[in-house]
Amino acid sequence: MTEVKSILMVGVGGQGTILxxxxxxxxxxxxxxxVKMSEVHGMAQRGGSVSNQVRFGEKVFxxxxxxxxxxxxxxxxxxxxxxxxxYLKPAGKVVVNDFQIPSGPILIGSCDYPENILExxxxxxxxxxxxxxxIAAQIGNPxxxxxxLLGALVKGMELTHxxxxxxxxxxxxxxxxxxxxxxxxxxxxxxxx
Amino acid sequence: MKKLLTGNEAIAQGAWExxxxxxxxxxxxxxxxxxxNIAEFKADIIAEWAPNEKVALETAIGASVxxxxxxxxxxxxxxxxxxxxxxxxxxxGVNGGMVLVSGDDPGCHSSxxxxxxxxxxxxxxxxxxxxxxxxxxxxxVKSALEISEQFDTPVLMRITTRICHxxxxxxxxxxxxxxxxxxxxxxxxxxxxxxxxxxxxxxVEERMNKLKAFTETTELNRVxxxxxxxxxxxxxxxxxxAQEVFGATASYLKLGFTYPLxxxxxxxxxxxxxxxxxxxxxxxxxxxxxxxxxxxxIGKEKIPAIGELTPxxxxxxxxxxxxxxxxxxxxxxxxxxxxxCAGCPHRGFFYELSKVKNLMITGDIGCYSLGGNAxxxxxxxxxxxxxxxxxxxxxxxxxxxxxxxxxxxxxIGDSTFFHSGMTSLxxxxxxxxxxxxxxxxxxxxxxxxxxxxxxxGFTLQGMPTKEADIPAIVRALGIDALRVVNPLDLKEVREAxxxxxxxxxxxxIITRWPCVLxxxxxxxxxxxxxxxxTCRVDEAKCIGCKMCVKTGCPALRFDxxxxxxxxxxxxxxxxxxxxxxxxxxxxxxxxx
Numbered sequence: 001m002t003e004v005k006s007i008l009m010v011g012v013g014g015q016g017t018i019l020x021x022x023x024x025x026x027x028x029x030x031x032x033x034x035v036k037m038s039e040v041h042g043m044a045q046r047g048g049s050v051s052n053q054v055r056f057g058e059k060v061f062x063x064x065x066x067x068x069x070x071x072x073x074x075x076x077x078x079x080x081x082x083x084x085x086x087y088l089k090p091a092g093k094v095v096v097n098d099f100q101i102p103s104g105p106i107l108i109g110s111c112d113y114p115e116n117i118l119e120x121x122x123x124x125x126x127x128x129x130x131x132x133x134x135i136a137a138q139i140g141n142p143x144x145x146x147x148x149l150l151g152a153l154v155k156g157m158e159l160t161h162x163x164x165x166x167x168x169x170x171x172x173x174x175x176x177x178x179x180x181x182x183x184x185x186x187x188x189x190x191x192x193x
Numbered sequence: 194m195k196k197l198l199t200g201n202e203a204i205a206q207g208a209w210e211x212x213x214x215x216x217x218x219x220x221x222x223x224x225x226x227x228x229x230n231i232a233e234f235k236a237d238i239i240a241e242w243a244p245n246e247k248v249a250l251e252t253a254i255g256a257s258v259x260x261x262x263x264x265x266x267x268x269x270x271x272x273x274x275x276x277x278x279x280x281x282x283x284x285x286g287v288n289g290g291m292v293l294v295s296g297d298d299p300g301c302h303s304s305x306x307x308x309x310x311x312x313x314x315x316x317x318x319x320x321x322x323x324x325x326x327x328x329x330x331x332x333x334v335k336s337a338l339e340i341s342e343q344f345d346t347p348v349l350m351r352i353t354t355r356i357c358h359x360x361x362x363x364x365x366x367x368x369x370x371x372x373x374x375x376x377x378x379x380x381x382x383x384x385x386x387x388x389x390x391x392x393x394x395x396x397v398e399e400r401m402n403k404l405k406a407f408t409e410t411t412e413l414n415r416v417x418x419x420x421x422x423x424x425x426x427x428x429x430x431x432x433x434x435a436q437e438v439f440g441a442t443a444s445y446l447k448l449g450f451t452y453p454l455x456x457x458x459x460x461x462x463x464x465x466x467x468x469x470x471x472x473x474x475x476x477x478x479x480x481x482x483x484x485x486x487x488x489x490x491i492g493k494e495k496i497p498a499i500g501e502l503t504p505x506x507x508x509x510x511x512x513x514x515x516x517x518x519x520x521x522x523x524x525x526x527x528x529x530x531x532x533x534c535a536g537c538p539h540r541g542f543f544y545e546l547s548k549v550k551n552l553m554i555t556g557d558i559g560c561y562s563l564g565g566n567a568x569x570x571x572x573x574x575x576x577x578x579x580x581x582x583x584x585x586x587x588x589x590x591x592x593x594x595x596x597x598x599x600x601x602x603x604x605i606g607d608s609t610f611f612h613s614g615m616t617s618l619x620x621x622x623x624x625x626x627x628x629x630x631x632x633x634x635x636x637x638x639x640x641x642x643x644x645x646x647x648x649x650g651f652t653l654q655g656m657p658t659k660e661a662d663i664p665a666i667v668r669a670l671g672i673d674a675l676r677v678v679n680p681l682d683l684k685e686v687r688e689a690x691x692x693x694x695x696x697x698x699x700x701x702i703i704t705r706w707p708c709v710l711x712x713x714x715x716x717x718x719x720x721x722x723x724x725x726x727t728c729r730v731d732e733a734k735c736i737g738c739k740m741c742v743k744t745g746c747p748a749l750r751f752d753x754x755x756x757x758x759x760x761x762x763x764x765x766x767x768x769x770x771x772x773x774x775x776x777x778x779x780x781x782x783x784x785x
Binding site: 012013022025026029034035036037038039040047048049060061062063064065066067068069079080082083084085086087088089090092094102103104105106107108109110111112113114116117120124125 | 195197302303326354355358359360361362430432433434436437503504505506508516517518519520521522523524525526527528529530531532534566567568739742743745746747749750751753
């Protein structure tokens, strides 16, 4: 029986983690894996911290990932990487978007956005930081940050043999398909470096 | 064909396949998407948003009594609202099969409590099923409807957030067209006057005896034999966690039909295993019944009864395992509470409300509950749907009795007003307190993700309909003091609050502006126009006073080093709240 793998995507409500998780899950299902994906709706959407959990293998039971169980943590925002880090296996990988979204207490000036998160992450886990926002902007698709991060995730989990581009085609508007595929490929390339 | 579906989507698919003809609900996380997905089957199923859960259940009861298969869905606290018809429908029984889906929310992701609604099945003496993934969720709708018709009982399908919002693979089937059953007038069954109720009370117990026999043999309750040193009785999502933790090192009695419980099956299972664990989320619902039957087991002595279970919690509780994990530096993590969106029409109202002294603010259920968070801090209480107005009245009556100068302002949204605020408002008008009631009409049901309601002019399945007129309702209920204001105009809000608080009679302020995320209807476009744009800060003029930041808008950024505010153009929609509070006119709207 192949080992079940656990992927944790975290970010801030509105960053597109759910779409990325959907494309990932559908690709894994098409590739023949049993897949479960879990997300939380409602209150958390209003600019709160959000997570999207995907587990796949020959037979998956729990749809959610316990602490110390994720093989990879993909953070769409860097403070969220630290918030969710305890869900990562000690030998797990972190792919973190070097991008910050100040939360409520920071916006109103009651505290500062923490410094040196990336440096601290690197001392705690195998960490790769990418600038998904800049990468997306460079290819003329500033809203494609989530696809860049999905590409990085796919490379990070060595899943590039699965045809995720076909799943992207099923999930984005035809007019944006080319740019989204480019964003996805740029994400894969970002982790190859 | 296989599809990756959430539990909610699977239940909708199951309802369609099982021949449901009528479904109704009131939106509530985690159950909302059930009806949204059923609504897609327009040709076969009448799907409707009800103003509240009691109405949703009663309409489904009507459809059942006349002979159609029906479904009602709601979040767990909604079942409290619907409990009145539920407990009596349990006596009359069904004609067409009827299933009530309760979406429980362990961990209070989006709820004000974490009640375990399995207790309702026992309390109301009705059958209950509990799926543990999306395939079972789909299949169990059909099983539930068959059980409902076979045993003449409504069936409770109890699901939880992780069933509702987790996707797993489902085999899609075809619709079984179930013909409507004939309706024959039967007052001895459906007309629950006391004489009938007393007879039906006996029928309920006879039904219970039949269900007790059924639960021992149904395939919904199955044994999975592995190593017998440990046996686990479990149901719902907890089954997945138990499997995750123990795998083939334990045997399982996996229960899908959980009221009444198969006590003899459990006894036989217990006799063949070494240690018997009961793994269940929230209350010791099964454990108490198992222990009462004299079967030794271990449950809540080890597994927490508070909050959501996860695989690691089960592993730590039952195996005493230490699970190594990467260790975060939490000094580098700042809280990220949900916020009112940039451009939210509630912001301006709460900003002005927060400045009024000597107020008690009774809140309600919806996005506007976020008005209580920093920096607005404009809320004292939140209990349940509709309570803002009735609680506010109780507060004000006592304050007035003791001669206090403190005033009460109740804050409620449009959909919540229709849900159960109208009767509360009637109480205030009838019993005369000078409570100020604010109905925040953002033209949609916001928090649950934009569902139509009686005030929006459209039904769930997209039919244009008569729009409920909130000012007319308020007047008809007995309120003379009424103002409708634009919440983006702070002066208008400020003056309305001062006016309402100056009165010695019940007063209502209606703020009318669409949710910033709402897709505008033609009527919205006509009424509100195209106001979207962007505001900008003139850095030379900004004095860094942070007045604008006190509105709590997530588009505003305060740079501590430079002591200047900037606006994130990606988030700003140009609502101009910040512009109105700036004392030095440093903010302007681009193009104005």
